[in-house]
Amino acid sequence: MQSNQQVDRVLTGDRTTGKLHLGHYVGSLKNRIDMQYQYDTFILLADVQALTTHFEAPKEMGRHLRQITLDYLAAGINPEKVTIFVQSLVPEIAELTLFYSMFVTVNALRHNPTVKSEAADRGYDQLYYGFLGYPVSQAADITFCKATLVPVGDDQLPHIEQTRKIVRRFNELYAPVLLEPKAVVGEVPRLIGLDGRSKMSKSLGNAITLDASAQDVREKIRIAVTDTNRIHKSDPGNPEVCPVFTYHQAFASEGAEEIAAGCRSGTLGCVECKERVGKRINNLLEPMRETRRMYESAPHKVDEILIAGTERARNIGKETMREVREAMGLNYNFDNDGIRG
Structure with a gap:
């Protein structure tokens, strides 16, 4: 699939913390299936961000990302139309996260309503560095591929606004090379869990998984x-x-x-x-x-889809980082006379 920025690019995804369920299908997956034929769609398997809350079980990430990919494909995501990629295999995202973290204040992150709410829900008295910096990591996810549209629920709007602020700040400091994304907020229904007390969640045991x-x-x-x-x-x-x-x-x-x-x-x-x-x-x-x-009987096809999607994501990320480094004056060249900026 060729990159085409004449068409809006969508970035969406899931943390690799377990199988998807009917709540995911109603809340986001069905919409992605509809959008894949209108936009250049990127779906992120966020294994690094999953570690912000599951850092004690990194070996689970590989199993979960394949399960979630099967959920995508089974539900109707077309790998010929959509770029499905693994976050940790695109080092340009990590590099961009680091650069952004140099000019995002800790106070801005601490006052992010979504970070505060999630920390309270999890009973965190002390915030881990990665958890606090989640919005910065998410900004890198969105901007490394120059996504222009990000489908989110109302609770994620503070993260998107943080991304927009990061983009504006970067472009003001260095050069206007990054695109400011827009949040796409639809009427995302929250499916009540089988217990009738909260939204459907696999961790609460009140969900019906897609498999x-x-x-x-x-x-x-x-x-x-x-x-x-x-x-x-x-x-x-x-x-x-x-x-x-x-x-x-x-x-x-x-x-x-x-x-x-x-x-x-x-x-x-x-x-x-x-x-x-x-x-x-x-x-x-x-x-x-x-x-x-069909896909379970040919697991190599799932791996091929992830390899191809991640390779495309990396190629786009490399081009973005070339522009970012040039804007920042970090595009060093080495020759016999030493380092040239």
Whole structure:
């Protein structure tokens, strides 16, 4: 795939901390599948950033990045259209992160709302250097390939604004070689977990992964929390507080109103409601299972996709770093007379 900056370039990705689940599909993956035919799309397997919270288990990264790549391919990401690459294998990103860190203040990072929120959620009294510098690393992810569009949720907007500030500061200090990205904020739905208490998350054990078998889907949906005030089938229910109803809205929206009416009137029981949405989810996942089996039977194809994508990312990164070094006056040349700037 040839680079074409006449077309907007999208940068998105996932930390390699585990398999993707239905929440990822609804919240971001489905959108990426739609966008891949409109934009030059880069998908980052963020194994370095995964270490900001999983630094004690680096060996897990290799396994997870292949699992996530299978999730991408199974869901419909086309490797002929999309550049899928491994963050740690593009050293230009690390180099750019280091350069940016020279003029980003610690106070700016400490006051980043997303950093503060995530640190509180994880109970961090002391912030690790890598965790605190996550927004700087993310700025390097976005700018190394000169991405112009970054799809994010509202909670990630502070990171994108930090990137924009870094780009402006760099261009003012040295030369206008970097592009200022725009955040693409859509109505990203958050799928409620099976426990009904929080968003779907594999770490909380309340998720249905994209590689779930048909039986696994049925079993997990069967134990999903519904309207706790509804005791008997004939009792009127409240779909607005039922997590299972949100699955109907996400995966069977055309029939959601019928489900809601049956729930409110007490003519549709929770067992049947769950069976219906389980079938819908399995209908969604079945083509993914078939595609996954194809790639699992030929693992070299997955490696080839990652190698090709990472090579393209590196080539673009090298060109960006050539421009960055030239702008900073760090494009040294060596000859018999010594170092020439």
